[in-house]
Amino acid sequence: MPGVETFVFYGLAALILGGAGGVAFSRNILHAAFLLLLTLSGTAGLYFFLGADFVGVAQILIYVGGILVLLLFAVLLTNRIGDVRMSNRNVGYLTAVPVVLLVTAFLTCAIALGAWAHTEAVPAPTTARLGDAFLREFLLPFELVSLVLLMALVGAMVVARRAVRDRGDASEGALPAEAVSGPAPLGTGGTP
């Protein structure tokens, strides 16, 4: 008799695979972005299922709350909203499908043939041990990843700023007015 965990696992797996299939085959890119939400939330559910509470919360906060919103911004900024059907055309099924099937078969063979350990895990919250690991064994990667985040932040700003400046140069008349009116309230407010 299958237990509750079996149903939870298969439910979350169906959610994940349904969402991922939608992302792969949906004809509307906005639908694909929203279906990605199902996959990311289902993965977060599996993290909770596996006892990784901190990773699950991080998944929801960063992926669902951050990356997905960013993707939706990009979809809405780069497609003409007036179009009823936002095109999401595909190309190269002829080469892509055999390669993907080959990779999947290879992975399945590797999983089926491997002698995986079947140990019973301890169902305990892992946040405290995770924080301990970050500040002891993984201190250097932890600090390095903060540097990477800073570089990504600055890099994204530089790239996006150049795009905005290019647009300002294209429309000559609007730029000086913006430049004058922009810092004016700050300057008058600062000096008594």
Add this chain to the structure above:
Amino acid sequence: MTALLAAPALASIGLGHFLVLSALMFALGLVTAATRRSAVAILMGVELILNAAALNFVAFSHYSHGAITGQVFAVFVVVLAAAEATVALAIVLAVFRGFRSVDVTDVGTLKG
């Protein structure tokens, strides 16, 4: 269906279940990244692939006597995916302003 679930290999959730699920998610992400023409959709495929890898890390961590290293790596994967998405979407917006398109087959020149 119940007979299928009552089989011992399917009824008790083990490491293999997570590995197969993650392999399928990886394959669907690969399909997305390989066949889409929109740069944003390709990025979605990359996110699927990264998620599959992170799920593998957490599953291995859970089924190896609760070792914490896999979860540490999953957190790093999530953080690096966020950094990657930020920069990639900034690039997508810059490309869109230059080419008025995010179709990767239209963007054929590097000189702005």
